[in-house]
Amino acid sequence: MSESNLLDLPFGARHQASSRPADAGRVLVSDAFELLRGLAPESVDLVVTDPPYESLQIHRARGTTTRLTTNWFATVPDARLPELLREVYRVLRPDRHFYLFCDEVTADVIKQQQGVGAARLPNGARRCSCGFSYWKEVIWAKTTLDGAKIRGGTGYHYRAASERILFFEKGKRVLNDLGIPDVLMSPRAGVPGPAVKPGAVVRTLIAQSTAEGELVVDPFCGSGVVGVEARGLSRRFLLGDLDLAYLDPSLAALAPAGAVVARAAAPSDSEARQPPELELLATISASEEELEAARACGWIEDDAPTSALEKLMALRPKEREAALRRALRADAIRPSEPETLRAWRAWALSGRRR
Numbered sequence: 410m411s412e413s414n415l416l417d418l419p420f421g422a423r424h425q426a427s428s429r430p431a432d433a434g435r436v437l438v439s440d441a442f443e444l445l446r447g448l449a450p451e452s453v454d455l456v457v458t459d460p461p462y463e464s465l466q467i468h469r470a471r472g473t474t475t476r477l478t479t480n481w482f483a484t485v486p487d488a489r490l491p492e493l494l495r496e497v498y499r500v501l502r503p504d505r506h507f508y509l510f511c512d513e514v515t516a517d518v519i520k521q522q523q524g525v526g527a528a529r530l531p532n533g534a535r536r537c538s539c540g541f542s543y544w545k546e547v548i549w550a551k552t553t554l555d556g557a558k559i560r561g562g563t564g565y566h567y568r569a570a571s572e573r574i575l576f577f578e579k580g581k582r583v584l585n586d587l588g589i590p591d592v593l594m595s596p597r598a599g600v601p602g603p604a605v606k607p608g609a610v611v612r613t614l615i616a617q618s619t620a621e622g623e624l625v626v627d628p629f630c631g632s633g634v635v636g637v638e639a640r641g642l643s644r645r646f647l648l649g650d651l652d653l654a655y656l657d658p659s660l661a662a663l664a665p666a667g668a669v670v671a672r673a674a675a676p677s678d679s680e681a682r683q684p685p686e687l688e689l690l691a692t693i694s695a696s697e698e699e700l701e702a703a704r705a706c707g708w709i710e711d712d713a714p715t716s717a718l719e720k721l722m723a724l725r726p727k728e729r730e731a732a733l734r735r736a737l738r739a740d741a742i743r744p745s746e747p748e749t750l751r752a753w754r755a756w757a758l759s760g761r762r763r
């Protein structure tokens with residue numbers, strides 16, 4: 410193992426600075442494209458990822474669920490997807506797999522961009538312009554908690570109850586279990602965070618396409634479920650995201666010092682509570698507990714609103730809630746905060762409304 414990085418990977422120079430002892434996993438705050446560009450060619454064994462694709466904006470614009478309207482993130486434009494596939498192809502070792510979670514619209518976009526048509530290779534797969542062979546869409550079918558039935562979500566043209574996982578291959582690698590069907594049944598993840606994927610589905614993909622000790626990468630990691638499952642299967646992992654607020658608490662120690670892992674710090678025993686109207690805080694008309702919380706998070710000083718609170722109040726009502734949640738998530742939690750502020754922070758993570 411080289412001394413210059415943790416995962417025996419030729420990371421770019423800016424990823425080499427850590428003095429942490431070698432271990433099986435790393436979590437970075439990074440732009441996904443930069444993270445991939447920082448990796449040497451043919452240095453990774455599997456990429457499983459779930460980019461914030463452009464068509465999610467449609468759901469957001471329609472405001473179909475609370476989660477989509479309040480706890481959201483920037484999306485990657487469709488025009489950048491070819492770059493993503495190119496980079497993933499470059500960093501994968503020969504004879505490796507790549508799984509990409511998406512919806513049916515993005516699946517169509519990617520196939521068009523990659524020139525995937527009707528023509529099949531002799532083995533039955535279809536060629537992508539970036540070099541991958543495209544095999545098929547594996548389906549995550551969303552079930553009830555007990556797994557007994559498919560559980561429909563939003564939409565009026567048959568309720569949405571599935572997500573696509575595009576399955577690509579570089580070279581030739583045989584799946585570890587040839588008996589696994591292409592529909593993977595699992596309930597929704599049920600942990601805080603936008604678009605979290607279930608551990609059971611991710612575990613199947615990793616178990617199918619890697620051996621122990623191999624390196625799994627997810628550059629849009631969100632909750633870090635890919636790292637959690639890779640670790641559970643004794644694989645190494647590298648995760649990145651622009652925002653680690655929702656990272657699984659069990660991975661928090663791997664995050665860079667100073668990164669805000671709000672989920673790890675959130676009080677599990679605190680009841681989530683939404684802050685009052687900001688005008689009530691600004692005019693010192695809220696309850697004493699609420700004012701104390703607002704002082705503790707720097708929204709009120711000397712009984713006057715600070716610029717942080719004024720900035721939030723200047724936002725249009727439609728944008729305000731999401732900004733408020735972001736502000737509460739991004740602020741590092743201090744020890745001994747007022748109980749009301751802890752409850753606001755729990756609300757900021759939960760996606761729930763009043």
Ligand SMILES: C[S@@+](CC[C@H](N)C(=O)[O-])C[C@H]1O[C@@H](n2cnc3c(N)ncnc32)[C@H](O)[C@@H]1O
Pocket residue numbers: 439440441442458459460461482483484485602603604605606607628629630631632633634649650651652
């Ligand atoms: C669909 S979510 C991933 C959810 C994840 N699969 C899970 O199960 O928790 C997409 C993630 O991409 C992150 N993101 C958005 N733009 C990014 C970028 N340019 N680079 C890295 N991460 C980005 C968001 O912060 C979000 O966590």
